[in-house]
Amino acid sequence: RNPSEEKYRLIRIGNPAFSTRLLPVRGAVECLFEMGFQEGETHLVFPKEASIEQLRKIRDLIAGERSSRLNESNQIHRSGMSETVASAQTVAHPPSRPADPVLTRAQSLDTAANILKTLQTKFEHLVLMYENPALQQKALALIPLQQLKERAQKKLAQATRLDKGAHVNEEDFLLLELLDWFKNDFFHWVNNLPCSRCGGQTEAKSDYLLPTDDELRWNVSRVENHYCNQCQFCNRFPRYNNPEKLLETRCGRCGEWANCFTLCCRAVGFEARYVWDCTDHVWTEVYSSSQKRWLHCDPCENVCDKPLLYETGWGKKLSYIIAFSKDEVVDVTWRYSCKHEEVLSRRTALSEATLREKINTLNGTRQRSLSENRRKELLERTIVELVEFISPKTPKPGEYGGRTSGSMAWRVARGEIGPE
Numbered sequence: 001r002n003p004s005e006e007k008y009r010l011i012r013i014g015n016p017a018f019s020t021r022l023l024p025v026r027g028a029v030e031c032l033f034e035m036g037f038q039e040g041e042t043h044l045v046f047p048k049e050a051s052i053e054q055l056r057k058i059r060d061l062i063a064g065e066r067s068s069r070l071n072e073s074n075q076i077h078r079s080g081m082s083e084t085v086a087s088a089q090t091v092a093h094p095p096s097r098p099a100d101p102v103l104t105r106a107q108s109l110d111t112a113a114n115i116l117k118t119l120q121t122k123f124e125h126l127v128l129m130y131e132n133p134a135l136q137q138k139a140l141a142l143i144p145l146q147q148l149k150e151r152a153q154k155k156l157a158q159a160t161r162l163d164k165g166a167h168v169n170e171e172d173f174l175l176l177e178l179l180d181w182f183k184n185d186f187f188h189w190v191n192n193l194p195c196s197r198c199g200g201q202t203e204a205k206s207d208y209l210l211p212t213d214d215e216l217r218w219n220v221s222r223v224e225n226h227y228c229n230q231c232q233f234c235n236r237f238p239r240y241n242n243p244e245k246l247l248e249t250r251c252g253r254c255g256e257w258a259n260c261f262t263l264c265c266r267a268v269g270f271e272a273r274y275v276w277d278c279t280d281h282v283w284t285e286v287y288s289s290s291q292k293r294w295l296h297c298d299p300c301e302n303v304c305d306k307p308l309l310y311e312t313g314w315g316k317k318l319s320y321i322i323a324f325s326k327d328e329v330v331d332v333t334w335r336y337s338c339k340h341e342e343v344l345s346r347r348t349a350l351s352e353a354t355l356r357e358k359i360n361t362l363n364g365t366r367q368r369s370l371s372e373n374r375r376k377e378l379l380e381r382t383i384v385e386l387v388e389f390i391s392p393k394t395p396k397p398g399e400y401g402g403r404t405s406g407s408m409a410w411r412v413a414r415g416e417i418g419p420e
Contacts (some may be wrong), residue, residue, distance in 0.1 A: 002395070009046040011037070032137040082116040111278065111349035112231055114356060115320055118276055122324045123362050126241070126259070127274055130266040131326050135244050139267035142186070142247060169290040171270070175297065176304055178268060182261050183302040188251050191407055193235050195228035202226040209236055218245040253406065254300050256281040261299040273323040275332065279316050285323055285332070292384060294323075296335070300405040307336045308399040314416040315402075320355075325368060328378060329359050335391035367416070 011032075035058050035302035046055070090126045129135065152173035159166055159173070189325035193349045209223040226235040239255065240246055246260040258274060262284045265272035271287040273294065283298040296307040303309060310316045321333040367375055402418025 007049075011044040065202050075179070100418045108349045108407070112354075115278060115322075115349060115355070118228050118277075118278075119322065119329060119358055119362060122274060122276060122322075123329050123366070125263075125323045127326055129243055130263050130274075135263065138272070139247055139264050140243065143178070143264060144181065144269065145268065148174060148181060149178050153349060167290055168288075172288055172290055172295075174268070175265075175270065175288075175295070176288055178264065179261075179299060179304060180295060181262060182257075186250060186298070187257055189300070190237065190251050190253060190256075191406065193226040193237050195226075195231060195233055196235050198228060198231040200228050200230035202228045204237075210233065211238065215240075218242040254282055257299045258284055260407040266296075271325065273299075273330075275321060275323045276321075277310070277316075277318065278320040280316060281310065281316070283378040287381075293388065294335075294385065295330075301403070303398065306396065306399045308338055308393060308395045309401075311337050311339065312395040312399050313401045313403075313418045315418055316416065317346060318343055320349070327370060329362050330382075330385070331355065331359060332389075335385075336394040338395065 030046060031154050035046075035055045037044045037046050044081055060399070062287045080255050083141065149170070153172050155173045155176075156168070156170050159168060178293055192204055192327065194200070203226070205225040205227050209224055209225050211223050212219045214221065215238045218238075221241055222239050224237040225238065226237050227233075228235060239252065242351040243259050243263040246252065246256050247263075249256075249368060251262075259282075260272045262272050265284060265286055273285040275283050275296075276281075283300075285294045287293075288295050296306045296309075297304050298306075298309070301309070313317055318333060318337050321331070323330045323332045333343060333347075334340060367378070370378075400418070
């Protein structure tokens, strides 16, 4: 209504009605883009040059589809009223409600299968790529290591002057410098690609493109279609899963970021883990020899040692978080939550015994080739880690904020902007 007025051409992305009723509906945002809306930092904007006729056309199509479905529903209802009482009772109690538990069970089975498959593939393939000496050297050639070390040494000197009893060393500060360099100078985030033909703005379509043979060679999971409305060109955005290729492309979303950053950590000499959260996020953990514990590192957000960020700040409903290194798989869920009972109530996809048995089998097989000293070291770390998991935790400053990486619409759609 009143498209000539500025306020009616704006939709605030953080608006509760918009974020809770419209964003979760699959295809809703794509439909708004098709109408002519464009994404701003905090609003969806209907530009003055956009076609009102296009907007009305799509609005009328939606209204027609809604009316058609309502009419079908009314016809079924009237037909049911003419049936016998017994038949009417059957219609009044359709099998859709009893089917809900079956659907939930099916979803649980899918989640369980995904968890077990991820355990296998990440441990047996992905993390072993990080141990390739040639690949580590390739990564190291791109990292300005000497500069990062010099900065780390200066900051360590400052920190020890302020707190002589601090349990930190140069490696801890080098990790912070590596995170900052990776975030600000090396990798970049992709919302929508600029059009490679005309340079215009594109929008991601829901249909994926077929990967080429070369893309498959680099473990492409899917190829997004970033369509340019100006020149009608389909721009390919392959989602690479190979860290070597990511050293070249240097772009992506959290999957690409964590994958490439974990490789960089190994190249520098850190003991590092690739961490997978089944609620759709990934990051890295790095072992601090000075603090004798694993540090949470999220390269997308440029944060270190803020494990409660996702639950407290982003508002994620966590359930299964698994860490993978060259030597072991660890269920690290409890590091990232201060609401363990709530997390346990969501861990229904597979039994704790099944998960524990799978992890123990993978670790047992991998660790047969390790030295006795290394196995002892891993056991000692496990004990320290278990104590950390069961110890009460309270959020620290820096763990209350919402997500900062990605566009506002994308973050709102994922429910990761945190409290308003």
